[in-house]
Amino acid sequence: MLSVLGADQPGNYIIGEQALRRFLNTQQQAAHFLNDDEIAAAYPTYALQALNFGIADSSAAGEFPKFTARRARDVPTHVIVKFSGEDDTPQEHRWADLLICEHLALTTINDTLKLKAANSRIYQFAGRTFYEVDRFDRHGEFGRSGVCSWHELNAALFGGTGNRSDGADALLHANYISEETAQQIKLLEQFGRMIGNTDMHDGNLAFLPDMCLAPAYDMLPMMYAPQRGVELVERKLNPALPLPKEREIWLLAASAARVFWRRLEVDERISLDFRRIAGVNAGWIDRFVA
Ligand SMILES: Nc1ncnc2c1ncn2[C@@H]1O[C@H](COP(=O)(O)OP(=O)(O)OP(=O)(O)O)[C@@H](O)[C@H]1O
Ligand SMILES: [Mg+2]
Numbered sequence: 393m394l395s396v397l398g399a400d401q402p403g404n405y406i407i408g409e410q411a412l413r414r415f416l417n418t419q420q421q422a423a424h425f426l427n428d429d430e431i432a433a434a435y436p437t438y439a440l441q442a443l444n445f446g447i448a449d450s451s452a453a454g455e456f457p458k459f460t461a462r463r464a465r466d467v468p469t470h471v472i473v474k475f476s477g478e479d480d481t482p483q484e485h486r487w488a489d490l491l492i493c494e495h496l497a498l499t500t501i502n503d504t505l506k507l508k509a510a511n512s513r514i515y516q517f518a519g520r521t522f523y524e525v526d527r528f529d530r531h532g533e534f535g536r537s538g539v540c541s542w543h544e545l546n547a548a549l550f551g552g553t554g555n556r557s558d559g560a561d562a563l564l565h566a567n568y569i570s571e572e573t574a575q576q577i578k579l580l581e582q583f584g585r586m587i588g589n590t591d592m593h594d595g596n597l598a599f600l601p602d603m604c605l606a607p608a609y610d611m612l613p614m615m616y617a618p619q620r621g622v623e624l625v626e627r628k629l630n631p632a633l634p635l636p637k638e639r640e641i642w643l644l645a646a647s648a649a650r651v652f653w654r655r656l657e658v659d660e661r662i663s664l665d666f667r668r669i670a671g672v673n674a675g676w677i678d679r680f681v682a
């Protein structure tokens with residue numbers, strides 16, 4: 393499948409001549425980069441194509457429905473776009489809330505946690521919420537760079553079954569990453585726990601070719617996702633308190649998570665129901681930090 397269709401996978405590999413031919417054809421067509429005023433018409437159509445025919449012109453794996461697109465921003469930019477359903481139900485509102493959470497989580501990772509995160513934004517058209525994130529493995533119109541997820545590295549090097557902090561220690565001890573990168577992985581993991589991200593699997597953490605951490609992606613409070621896609625179950629955020637060796641990072645993560653939950657609480661794009669949950673969670677963090 394990769395050798396036939398894999399012309400736009402994460403990273404920079406293209407495997408096989410058929411896939412390469414596909415890639416070259418796309419480059420030759422000088423594909424159009426969408427302006428801000430074109431996406432209100434284009435994105436709802438792309439969403440329908442992605443739902444009806446698998447993915448048109450796309451690559452990214454994963455669980456959310458999504459497509460890739462080209463955008464004329466300050467420079468030509470390749471983006472991934474995830475979107476919610478258009479039904480006016482509490483469940484669909486929750487999925488839309490979660491996309492806004494993903495945008496706010498990445499924003500908070502950048503400006504408060506001071507780690508790199510991909511730039512993202514939210515649009516709402518045609519009853520759907522669209523989450524658009526800039527690809528860090530694409531640069532301008534043609535540039536492509538490598539990326540390797542912890543999932544692949546772990547399988548190749550260790551076969552570990554622990555959490556990300558265990559992985560960071562294994563990579564550090566084998567001299568693959570610096571102490572600083574190991575600390576960043578741990579900080580991001582603690583932050584993820586405090587924002588209710590129950591989906592921190594090995595594929596949601598990646599490294600650049602120099603073995604620095606790739607910008608953060610796919611960070612959102614998945615514990616609040618509708619169960620089996622549809623059922624809204626009441627959930628209580630309850631991340632573990634820190635051991636002494638974890639205390640410093642835990643406190644940094646907690647103060648950033650508090651900023652995250654307070655941002656949700658006042659964001660009018662988010663449903664009232666979920667803003668109330670965000671307020672409770674911010675209060676929980678206040679209490680333990682105090
Ligand atoms: N900003 C980005 N730049 C480059 N690649 C990205 C970016 N965001 C995501 N990806 C790639 O696309 C894949 C799917 O994206 P993401 O993990 O956000 O979607 P998902 O549907 O939530 O995935 P899953 O539920 O399977 O974890 C990622 O595993 C990663 O390889
Ligand atoms: Mg993912």
